[in-house]
Amino acid sequence: MNLYTQQDKNVRKTWVLMFSFLLVVIAIGWVFSQVYQSPVILYFSIIFSLVMNLFSYWYSDKIALSASGARPFKREESEELWDVVENLSITAGLPMPKIYIINDSSPNAFATGRNKEHAAIAVTTGLLQILDRNELEGVIAHELSHIGNKDILLQTVVVVLVGFIALLSDIFLRSMIWGGRNRDNKAGAWLVLIGILLAILSPIIATLIHLAISRKREFLADASGALLTRYPEGLASALLKISQNSAPLKRANNATAHLFISNPFGKKGFSGLHKLFMTHPPVEERIKALRQQ
Numbered sequence: 626m627n628l629y630t631q632q633d634k635n636v637r638k639t640w641v642l643m644f645s646f647l648l649v650v651i652a653i654g655w656v657f658s659q660v661y662q663s664p665v666i667l668y669f670s671i672i673f674s675l676v677m678n679l680f681s682y683w684y685s686d687k688i689a690l691s692a693s694g695a696r697p698f699k700r701e702e703s704e705e706l707w708d709v710v711e712n713l714s715i716t717a718g719l720p721m722p723k724i725y726i727i728n729d730s731s732p733n734a735f736a737t738g739r740n741k742e743h744a745a746i747a748v749t750t751g752l753l754q755i756l757d758r759n760e761l762e763g764v765i766a767h768e769l770s771h772i773g774n775k776d777i778l779l780q781t782v783v784v785v786l787v788g789f790i791a792l793l794s795d796i797f798l799r800s801m802i803w804g805g806r807n808r809d810n811k812a813g814a815w816l817v818l819i820g821i822l823l824a825i826l827s828p829i830i831a832t833l834i835h836l837a838i839s840r841k842r843e844f845l846a847d848a849s850g851a852l853l854t855r856y857p858e859g860l861a862s863a864l865l866k867i868s869q870n871s872a873p874l875k876r877a878n879n880a881t882a883h884l885f886i887s888n889p890f891g892k893k894g895f896s897g898l899h900k901l902f903m904t905h906p907p908v909e910e911r912i913k914a915l916r917q918q
Contacts, residue, residue: 629907635734639783639787641681641697643782644683645674646674646678646835647674647678647762649869650671650673650674650677651667651670651671651677652675653670654666654667654669654670654671654815655667655670657670658670658727660802666862673876674774676758680793681782682739683739683780685737685739685782686737686738686743686745686777687765689735689737689881689884690725690745690747691827692731692876692878692880692881693727693735693747693874693876693881694727694728694875694876695725695726695727695729695747696725696726696727696728697723697724697725697840698724698725698726699762702726703753703762705758706724706748706753706761706765707724707766708872709758709762709765710724710746711763712804713762713765713766713769713853713854713900714766714769715765717769717770717773718773719744719769719772719773720741720742720744721740722736722741722744722746722769722772723744723745723746723808724744724745724746724747724748725745725746725747725748725872726746726747726748726749726750727748727749727750727876728749728750729749729750729751729874729875730749730751730754730872731749731755731870731872731873731874731875731889731891732749732752732756732866732867732870732885732887733748733749733750733751733752733756733867733874733880733882733885733886734746734747734748734749734756734768734769734885734886735750735766735778735779735884735885735886735887736768736769736771736772736780736884737745737776737777737884739777739778740775740777740778741773741775743755744772744777746765746768749874751870752764752867754801754862755866755867755870756866759854759856759858759859759862760859760863760866760887761852762854762856762858762859763851763854763856763857763860763862763863764849764850764860764863764881764886765852766849766850766854766860767846767847767849767850767860767886768782768846768850768886769850769853770846770847770850770853771842771846772826773849774845774846776842776846780847780884801885814901816843828918830866843905843911844906844911844914847860847911847914847915848914848915848918850874851893851915857915858915859917860915861911861912861915861916864886864887864908864911864912864915865912867886867887867908868887868908870891872891873889873891874889874890874891877891883905887905887908890903
């Protein structure tokens with residue numbers, strides 16, 4: 626698969642995801658309109674899903690940055706970081722993205738934005754502390770590759786849509802509990818069925834994240850980043866250092882986990898519920914692929 630095929634595929638995935646969100650919300654709205662005998666609920670669901678799709682396209686990057694505790698970066702904080710981003714952006718033929726900093730000792734980074742003209746790269750203070758210039762260039766080149774490959778549109782849309790589906794699930798589950806006294810009637814039975822449906826839907830949402838945010842994009846960004854710097858060992862060494870840090874990000878959450886270059890939950894995040902949301906290949910495989918390159 627070449628670069629342009631991957632870009633087109635990511636755009637198609639974004640539209641499929643947004644359309645799927647539209648159908649899911651409308652379907653749930655229809656069920657509740659039948660339960661409460663109120664067509665207004667269905668109309669609200671249609672309007673809500675359309676608004677959320679538009680909102681996720683325009684504002685998901687801001688939500689991702691805010692959720693991660695990122696703040697605008699000033700050049701005087703690190704001339705080296707600024708120069709690395711600027712030089713690699715020129716090499717990649719991309720507009721220089723905005724730079725954000727996350728005050729966290731856990732080393733990590735991510736790129737976000739709806740397109741290359743409205744992109745941003747966020748790095749943690751911990752990343753700047755442990756990486757040398759070659760390793761930092763490897764990480765930034767990786768994130769710039771996500772921007773060039775149009776991964777960031779798909780990534781940031783997922784943040785909002787999956788988050789709102791989780792919110793809706795919580796609301797409907799609470800409705801089921803509130804309606805517990807009336808389970809002998811038809812509406813109560815419907816609420817019980819909806820509760821079961823939502824219980825089944827949770828792992829499906831996790832699977833949707835896996836399908837929407839393919840692990841292959843990480844390998845592609847690794848390879849593209851290595852080609853950009855002409856030094857694969859820089860990124861390989863950076864990934865090794867990052868993987869050796871077991872501390873999770875202070876504001877790590879499942880909605881934004883797929884954005885980061887490495888699992889933000891630390892080594893403990895590879896078990897239990899978080900395992901369902903793993904969107905990164907094992908670091909060992911990524912390092913091996915880079916060193917073979």
